Amino acid sequence: MAKGLKIAVIGGGSSYTPEIVEGFIKHYEELPIRELWLVDIEQGKRKLDIVGELAKRMVVKSGLPIDVRLTLDRREAIDGADFVSTQMRVGLLEARKWDERIPNLHGIIGQETTGPGGMMKALRTIPVLLDICKDIEELAPNAWLLNFTNPAGMVTEAIARHSKVKSIGLCNAPIGLHKWLTKKYEVEAKRIYTEFVGLNHLHWVTRIEIEGEDKLTELLDKREEYSGKNVPATEWDPEFLRTLGGFPSYYLKYFYMQDAMLEDQLASLKANGTRAEVVKRVEDELFELYKDPDLQEKPKQLEQRGGAYYSEAAVNLMVSLRNDRRDIQTLNVANGRVLDFLPEDAAIEVNCVVTGQGPLPLPVTKVPEQAKGLIAAVKTYERLTIEAAITGNRGIALQAMAAHPLVPSVRVAKILLDEMLEKNKPYLPRFFK
Amino acid sequence: MAKGLKIAVIGGGSSYTPEIVEGFIKHYEELPIRELWLVDIEQGKRKLDIVGELAKRMVVKSGLPIDVRLTLDRREAIDGADFVSTQMRVGLLEARKWDERIPNLHGIIGQETTGPGGMMKALRTIPVLLDICKDIEELAPNAWLLNFTNPAGMVTEAIARHSKVKSIGLCNAPIGLHKWLTKKYEVEAKRIYTEFVGLNHLHWVTRIEIEGEDKLTELLDKREEYSGKNVPATEWDPEFLRTLGGFPSYYLKYFYMQDAMLEDQLASLKANGTRAEVVKRVEDELFELYKDPDLQEKPKQLEQRGGAYYSEAAVNLMVSLRNDRRDIQTLNVANGRVLDFLPEDAAIEVNCVVTGQGPLPLPVTKVPEQAKGLIAAVKTYERLTIEAAITGNRGIALQAMAAHPLVPSVRVAKILLDEMLEKNKPYLPRFFK
Amino acid sequence: MAKGLKIAVIGGGSSYTPEIVEGFIKHYEELPIRELWLVDIEQGKRKLDIVGELAKRMVVKSGLPIDVRLTLDRREAIDGADFVSTQMRVGLLEARKWDERIPNLHGIIGQETTGPGGMMKALRTIPVLLDICKDIEELAPNAWLLNFTNPAGMVTEAIARHSKVKSIGLCNAPIGLHKWLTKKYEVEAKRIYTEFVGLNHLHWVTRIEIEGEDKLTELLDKREEYSGKNVPATEWDPEFLRTLGGFPSYYLKYFYMQDAMLEDQLASLKANGTRAEVVKRVEDELFELYKDPDLQEKPKQLEQRGGAYYSEAAVNLMVSLRNDRRDIQTLNVANGRVLDFLPEDAAIEVNCVVTGQGPLPLPVTKVPEQAKGLIAAVKTYERLTIEAAITGNRGIALQAMAAHPLVPSVRVAKILLDEMLEKNKPYLPRFFK
Amino acid sequence: MAKGLKIAVIGGGSSYTPEIVEGFIKHYEELPIRELWLVDIEQGKRKLDIVGELAKRMVVKSGLPIDVRLTLDRREAIDGADFVSTQMRVGLLEARKWDERIPNLHGIIGQETTGPGGMMKALRTIPVLLDICKDIEELAPNAWLLNFTNPAGMVTEAIARHSKVKSIGLCNAPIGLHKWLTKKYEVEAKRIYTEFVGLNHLHWVTRIEIEGEDKLTELLDKREEYSGKNVPATEWDPEFLRTLGGFPSYYLKYFYMQDAMLEDQLASLKANGTRAEVVKRVEDELFELYKDPDLQEKPKQLEQRGGAYYSEAAVNLMVSLRNDRRDIQTLNVANGRVLDFLPEDAAIEVNCVVTGQGPLPLPVTKVPEQAKGLIAAVKTYERLTIEAAITGNRGIALQAMAAHPLVPSVRVAKILLDEMLEKNKPYLPRFFK
Numbered sequence A, B, C, D: 001m002a003k004g005l006k007i008a009v010i011g012g013g014s015s016y017t018p019e020i021v022e023g024f025i026k027h028y029e030e031l032p033i034r035e036l037w038l039v040d041i042e043q044g045k046r047k048l049d050i051v052g053e054l055a056k057r058m059v060v061k062s063g064l065p066i067d068v069r070l071t072l073d074r075r076e077a078i079d080g081a082d083f084v085s086t087q088m089r090v091g092l093l094e095a096r097k098w099d100e101r102i103p104n105l106h107g108i109i110g111q112e113t114t115g116p117g118g119m120m121k122a123l124r125t126i127p128v129l130l131d132i133c134k135d136i137e138e139l140a141p142n143a144w145l146l147n148f149t150n151p152a153g154m155v156t157e158a159i160a161r162h163s164k165v166k167s168i169g170l171c172n173a174p175i176g177l178h179k180w181l182t183k184k185y186e187v188e189a190k191r192i193y194t195e196f197v198g199l200n201h202l203h204w205v206t207r208i209e210i211e212g213e214d215k216l217t218e219l220l221d222k223r224e225e226y227s228g229k230n231v232p233a234t235e236w237d238p239e240f241l242r243t244l245g246g247f248p249s250y251y252l253k254y255f256y257m258q259d260a261m262l263e264d265q266l267a268s269l270k271a272n273g274t275r276a277e278v279v280k281r282v283e284d285e286l287f288e289l290y291k292d293p294d295l296q297e298k299p300k301q302l303e304q305r306g307g308a309y310y311s312e313a314a315v316n317l318m319v320s321l322r323n324d325r326r327d328i329q330t331l332n333v334a335n336g337r338v339l340d341f342l343p344e345d346a347a348i349e350v351n352c353v354v355t356g357q358g359p360l361p362l363p364v365t366k367v368p369e370q371a372k373g374l375i376a377a378v379k380t381y382e383r384l385t386i387e388a389a390i391t392g393n394r395g396i397a398l399q400a401m402a403a404h405p406l407v408p409s410v411r412v413a414k415i416l417l418d419e420m421l422e423k424n425k426p427y428l429p430r431f432f433k
């Protein structure tokens, strides 16, 4: 321990990297990092160099003895690591563009994680992550893998079922909600108690208490909204919200407000192109900023990017794992016996006590009846998608697509699948053998 | 036993009655009926008289000592009965018309059992059935209640959870499939082995074997189709079918071929009105036939009506219950521990061994992964609907409607619900207190 | 099918063989056997020759075209078999003698299946059976293995968990109870309905109905007793029996009447030696009879031996499997979801519907609260014993012995284990590496 | 909150009271008590007065504004309470004497909680506790009931299943183990991580880690022993301990070392009488001390009494409940889905996160196979005992006694039960109607 930790960030050339570097600097005391390895692939070398140099400048400014290393050799970075974190995008924003655009062209929600396009993201990503896991099994068997790579729920489940790596899936939505509550009620974070039920990007918050007092009812009554920047605000039906039994994730609008969300997407597509294209422009601007040799800190503009608190979530988790802190965090882990209507090996997003030996999921005290059907339906889609990703079987992929609640028929499933597989050919060798 | 059985048929004025009377006559030896009570409500008296007189003529012709009684006094009919069978339609075909028409007007599948209109049918029917159950608890606590009243799955679950009556839900679809296989393969029924998984009007047949040999694969490969008369045939995607893992109930087309089915319905609505209106005309013709005082048997035309083998299913079940026959029948019963992703008290449609003490559900040996999500989603809708039926709570009803997989958004759910509740006002006193 | 079945009986030199041969002759029509292979080991050749020649004379007398083959080559017998049946005794009656005697010498129940001595039988037998299963996997992967080899519950569970062979465990106790009821109530077997709950040699009969009428209550009230010949009758406490909620297997006396049974055993040991020694004398006499070249049928004296109806149980099962008969038989199979307090892969003894694809366990409708603790305690002992058999780990064996409900302390467990392992050295190579 | 808490201690005349009063004084800041009510029954008035006056003197010395009230009116004490704590002994030490002595006289372990005598304690206590719960339901429905009354597991389960009171069962054994580890390893309590599996007085500690490092293995290897004062130390078999998979509660010696423990008890009985009689003498001496009007603090001698850390356990729990502290404590709560082999409503002793809304049980990460059988067997005994306590049914009581793992036969069960019921007649009106 004395010698400090080794951390490998896979996808280290991401525009998010300054955020996590800032987090590491801030929490150096509880998480004394000796080596921080930023890894990327050949194709991402340019971005890795830019953001990596910024990271080095940030560390220099901090005065901390953290050794920042940039590499294209994943195995070197993983070797002996204490924590491996992944934040990759197989196929880059170009692939995402089609995940969003193709469904839209057929009158279907285009969303890169929960929409049917998310299936392509899973098919591209899962095999790559499982390859990384093989390296971790071999080179850093005791490491914790923190997976931010979306679709984080499916990726986490694929890893849990198909590798021996100790892994945890992470999303910034739960911590984001906490931050929002903290500001709204002007209260310390630890005074707030929330209970999450569901899957990644498909959760309901079934308890919100401040100093033991229920706030959920008033939040639902007033139709208060916590929304990520990447999802437009739309009005909820008040009666529906009041009887739902949980504060819905903003991603649930894609299901509950399918028609309004689609309309909004189509208008936005016309005006600005896909979300991928918008993000691409933001990223390009960020990298322009990062190049500035005088910049020694995370630029304010990064906060526009959509991944707020991502760094805080990651650092919180590492600190608790390392220090056996036993605090409650909302994570993506194997269901175990928490939800009685899902298999034990299904990944869910749930409150966990983070011990030194890993997270222990807490029992849920309330599950909205309404939520069960949707959770089960999406989980069915997810499990079939994972199977398709591993086998490269088109029939299974079709079953998965047809099982997606936003896909109205097998006919449409077939069309979407065929077009999207074709577009993803370079990333899906298993489907084109 | 020596003195024979008492049977009460609630909704005895139904056009189906000659079918079941024929069944009773045919199986008199195994099911020696002393008294057959046909019960109906004031509103149905005319039909009861017509069909009741036909029933009497049929019995006279058979020469059997069965005493046929017509009554509007339900309690008299139930008192001391061995079997009570229900085949009712609260609100008659007029109410059904709106269950089908209102969704269609909003571009949604209109189907009286599995469509969102089925929710109204459940709301109208469940309280009436639970009232009947109170009479059975009091007057015939040992009777078996055979429930044919649709939506049979929800009605059966409501009874199982909210009364002490021993009840079983029945549908003619499973026996119909058997008959179809019998003819197709020219083989005795008992040589065929099938395994059903799912809910009423939402099942997959996961094993079809003839003398131990698998036939499911070829049936799926060839896209063979067994279809009830009330559902138009449409092409299945061959790849989808081949990888589905089960022979789908024809009701599943409403989910898997939502777009084609809707198109077909809208065309049909334009040409012939709703299915309710078509059925109404068929029924009127049947009753004209029934009036003929020379008619002493079930007229051939009844087979056009859509309830084929209904009588055979009912009589089969009564015979096995009475004689502890221990054969396998596909019935709607409480899940118990059969499907691990549903509550123990959820009604499912499953193979059962019918013993003298009631049906024992058999474990399922295969559950298509694809089916799980849809089963769970529909069951969530069903459970919320049952809760709404019992409480008269509009918020719960809205949750139910929004949970229906054929309803694309809360906005549409609200519209459908409001219009349909209004139209059903006379039958839904709990919602208009 | 036309060409008839091949059956391999492993342990074919057993004194029981004439019983099963008689069964095959009687049921030839439903079970047309072409080849009947009797297999034994070198050590059993003399007995195999004697009983094998008798089997041949029985078949000749029957006039049926069954080809009886005697062999010491197990693989030849298994190759392409439709059914494999095992009735072995690793270590012969000599080993059994010590299974009974050593516990008795320490004041503990000596019983070859349910007593702590049964653990040695399991340790000797499980590896041999798993070897046989490897041959079946290779040479007859579609064969059904019918396992009569005791301790049948543990052996069946070991096979189910550690091989791919389709196997079923069998005991004559359930069929024996049926026969007893048939005689007692002078009623056809199919009029009787019984429900069994528990494990092999540890079951409770929770429903006994004749033509739908409860007989369990009167049987318990009158302390009626069905007892195998190898267990002495002893008085049950009437209040205990009345409130127990099930008719106890006579093997349960070893637990419920531990003191009286032990006293009886010690007296009997003094007078006649162990049960093994008594059986040895009976067997020697049987083989003397079998030698008679004029004997062409099963001698009456075999019925004294203790395995009554064993043949009937085996033939019943084979007939139902071959003909998809779907009748109810009480068998040892994997628990699945039948008993919610045991693992899914635990072998239990339970009513099954025997289909052409194998037995399907029926749900239990009543489980005596009292029974649960004992079932769970014995199952824990069984699972640890299976683990010990496979690993040869003495620590696990000690855990198993200490978990046996008839062993009062770890100290005694250690003594029994050490003495018995030593005595079984030739049969337990895994423990003496 | 500002006005402070009201606490009712039922059985306030107990010799333990100074201990809990000391705790309240020490933790006043986190647990600001306004009123502390000590309640007892008429029979205990003398003791209540003595210990109550001491309590008052202790509070006066502390200078805190806590109002100590002594009363025989339970309802007055409960009315509006925030916490109710129970530490009663129905029948006093006199009844305990027979719980220990009668089994001993028949050669059976005499132990007031886990032995068969504990059944009498449960029969005497459960109805009284359920009466108290009725008062709490009426007068303090939001109160938390902290139950220390033994047998704490059964009492807690009875309350959870038969009342609506929010209750938690407590024992000082888990905290005692922690304290022992703290001293042994000279480390802060929060650096130690332990995981408990089992029931009250029947647990295994399956993980013991200090700063993330495993210590369980060495503790088992070295046969280190943490033992309560009331249980004599005896040697464990080293091989048994090493392969057991958990550090056993010292109460487990009654099962694992039944023979040695019985021998010890019989010797001790001869020398000093029962443990009850020894305790009686200790208590008499304590009350002599308490009478001293100059005594203003808990006397050192109380620590000899056996209930060490009892106060700390209680105060810890109250503090966490009141302040939503979310720390991990080992408590007796409903199983929920923690142990898959026990019913959801069975009380277990397990790690919980204590939130402001109550404890949430943590999943167990390891369950020794060996432990499962014994846990299930004891739980069966417990559930039957609870049913007997509520119904007063002798048949059920006999089933319970016969199910106790320390009772070797139904015959012995009957003898123990008859003698003990007779001796407890005054406290068991339900059994003598």
Ligand SMILES: [Mn+2]
Pocket (backbone or CB within 6 Å): A152, A170, A171, A172, A173, A201
């Ligand atoms: Mn996310």
Ligand SMILES: [Mn+2]
Pocket (backbone or CB within 6 Å): B152, B170, B171, B172, B173, B201
């Ligand atoms: Mn139907």
Ligand SMILES: [Mn+2]
Pocket (backbone or CB within 6 Å): C152, C170, C171, C172, C173, C201
């Ligand atoms: Mn047997």
Ligand SMILES: [Mn+2]
Pocket (backbone or CB within 6 Å): D152, D170, D171, D172, D173, D201
């Ligand atoms: Mn205790």
